[in-house]
Amino acid sequence: MADKLHFSLVSPERALRSDEVHMVVVPGSEGDFGVLAGHAPFMSTIRPGAIQVFAEAESAPARIFIDGGFAEVNEGGLTILAEAALPVEELEPEAIARDLSNAREDLRDAKTDVERSLAERRIARFEAMQATITN
Amino acid sequence: MPSLKSLKVRITSVKSTQKITKAMKMVAAAKLRRAQEAAEAARPYAERMTSVLASLGSRITVGPESPRLLAGTGSDQVHLLVVATSERGLAGAFNTNIVRAARRTADRLLAEGKTVKFYLIGKKGRAQLARTHRDRFLHTVDLTHVKRLAFTDASEIAEELIARYEAGEFDVAHLFYARFQSALVQEPTVKQIIPVELPQAGAATATGAVAAEMSGSVDYEPDEEEILAELLPRNVAVQLFRALLENAASEQGSRMTAMDNATRNAGDMINRLTITYNRTRQAAITKELIEIISGAEAL
Numbered sequence: 001m002a003d004k005l006h007f008s009l010v011s012p013e014r015a016l017r018s019d020e021v022h023m024v025v026v027p028g029s030e031g032d033f034g035v036l037a038g039h040a041p042f043m044s045t046i047r048p049g050a051i052q053v054f055a056e057a058e059s060a061p062a063r064i065f066i067d068g069g070f071a072e073v074n075e076g077g078l079t080i081l082a083e084a085a086l087p088v089e090e091l092e093p094e095a096i097a098r099d100l101s102n103a104r105e106d107l108r109d110a111k112t113d114v115e116r117s118l119a120e121r122r123i124a125r126f127e128a129m130q131a132t133i134t135n
Numbered sequence: 136m137p138s139l140k141s142l143k144v145r146i147t148s149v150k151s152t153q154k155i156t157k158a159m160k161m162v163a164a165a166k167l168r169r170a171q172e173a174a175e176a177a178r179p180y181a182e183r184m185t186s187v188l189a190s191l192g193s194r195i196t197v198g199p200e201s202p203r204l205l206a207g208t209g210s211d212q213v214h215l216l217v218v219a220t221s222e223r224g225l226a227g228a229f230n231t232n233i234v235r236a237a238r239r240t241a242d243r244l245l246a247e248g249k250t251v252k253f254y255l256i257g258k259k260g261r262a263q264l265a266r267t268h269r270d271r272f273l274h275t276v277d278l279t280h281v282k283r284l285a286f287t288d289a290s291e292i293a294e295e296l297i298a299r300y301e302a303g304e305f306d307v308a309h310l311f312y313a314r315f316q317s318a319l320v321q322e323p324t325v326k327q328i329i330p331v332e333l334p335q336a337g338a339a340t341a342t343g344a345v346a347a348e349m350s351g352s353v354d355y356e357p358d359e360e361e362i363l364a365e366l367l368p369r370n371v372a373v374q375l376f377r378a379l380l381e382n383a384a385s386e387q388g389s390r391m392t393a394m395d396n397a398t399r400n401a402g403d404m405i406n407r408l409t410i411t412y413n414r415t416r417q418a419a420i421t422k423e424l425i426e427i428i429s430g431a432e433a434l
Contacts, residue, residue, distance in 0.1 A: 010183060012286040012376055014176035029365075030356050041353040043187070045365045070366065072187060074353075081183055083286060083369070114298040121294065 005037040006077025007053065009064070011085055024078055025052040025061070026071050035071075035078045042073040048128030050088055051080065063088040065132050067125055091133055100126040139419070142412040146405060153401035159225065160394035167318060167387035173284070174315065174380040184366070184373050190353075191363050192333035201360075204297065204367040207330040208306045213250045215273065215305035216241060217296070217328070219312040219379060220260030221386040222279045227393030229313060229321065229386055230259040236323040237311045241268065252305055256292065256379070273304070284383060289376035296375075297368050300329050312378040313385035319392055321385035328374050331367050 004020035025034045027049035035042075046069045052061035069082035103126060107119035137145075195201070218237045220230045237260075241251045253268055255261045255275040265272075274295075281288055296308060308329035313321040355362055 010180045012177055012180045012289075012373055013173070015179050028356060042356070043353055043362060044356040045362055070187070070362075070369075072183070079183060081180060081187075083290065083372075113302055114295060117298055118291075118294055 003037045009080050011082055021053055021055050022057050023054040039073045044071050050132045096126050096129045146408045149401050149404050156394045156397040163387045163391040170384035170387050174384050181373050181377055202364045204331050210306050213305040214244050215252045215308040217254045217310045218260045219382050220257035222257050226386050226390040229389035232323045233311050234260050234263045284379055286376050290372040293372035293375050312382040315381045315384040318388040321389055328371055
């Protein structure tokens with residue numbers, strides 16, 4: 001298989017996957033982009049959302065939720081540095097809704113700028129998770 | 136001469152201590168292996184991060200309009216010492232060594248007329264530093280409930296540090312932890328985490344990004360500055376995460392060595408006590424014999 005893209009997904013805790021795929025669609029911070037084999041060297045930040053991994057051209061994509069991060073394309077393939085990654089099927093809507101309301105509560109109770117910005121980041125993350133599930 | 140009875144009690148008690156230290160050594164050895172694996176698994180991410188930062192750094196000049204995390208606040212009056220120690224004791228000189236390194240730096244900075252603040256991770260270091268520097272504590276983080284250190288633990292601390300930095304609470308942050316060299320050697324290390332020091336391009340591993348960088352054909356989206364601004368806080372978290380992982384491995388290594396020594400010492404003590412016990416017993420028997428014989432002769 002000549003036209004395969006080498007795709008590796010790395011989190012700070014461990015390398016999550018590294019294999020040959022057909023195409024990966026990444027939610028870049030300036031818009032989604034697809035990466036096929038032979039893509040030009042490219043670097044982009046990622047907004048929280050789902051990446052789609054197409055193992056074959058016609059296969060259904062595997063969707064993985066990424067909590068922001070960084071994508072790098074070079075001749076060796078595509079590398080995604082993600083702070084947290086979770087297959088979309090494993091996201092639990094109830095737990096997220098609960099966390100989201102907790103985070104909103106924290107934001108209301110926040111007294112300092114430090115607490116406020118921490119809570120805001122958490123809210124953004126959980127909202128992205130919810131958006132991913134409903135799509 | 137202690138009585139036979141008290142010697143026997145003593146031997147039993149040392150023996151049970153030895154059992155405990157032996158068990159602790161084995162537990163530490165198992166945990167050490169796991170901690171080392173975790174540190175190993177975290178390596179690819181950190182290496183990528185370093186190489187990307189290096190290639191970005193070679194294209195960007197640090198100026199006043201650079202992100203504050205990179206350029207600094209323009210002053211170095213207030214120093215924050217982030218001291219990472221363990222949550223549990225009985226780990227030999229592990230915590231003491233880290234605290235000593237931190238204290239030395241603090242004394243030096245204070246002598247230079249700087250302001251020193253402490254940010255403590257782990258309760259053992261807090262106890263030791265509280266004696267002399269309690270009034271300089273900014274915040275302490277308790278990781279007792281954390282069984283396995285996750286990246287989110289580190290990134291939460293990093294986010295808080297950055298928020299405090301942006302709020303102008305300090306100018307420079309140093310991180311103190313024990314670098315893991317082997318189960319026998321852990322080196323107390325200090326590292327500046329804020330402002331971020333960009334790694335040199337030469338120090339980065341030769342990945343494709345760096346190679347492509349040389350030909351100048353990499354597209355950045357958004358542009359380099361924005362990516363850098365995004366990456367810098369993340370880099371602080373990664374540095375912190377790695378340090379905490381190394382610290383965990385060092386702690387277990389240190390505990391393993393300490394408990395091995397303790398087990399050996401207990402063994403030596405048991406041998407000595409057993410010899411004393413046997414001698415005392417023999418002396419008592421001899422004394423009784425002499426009494427019987429001399430009693431018989433007197434008749």
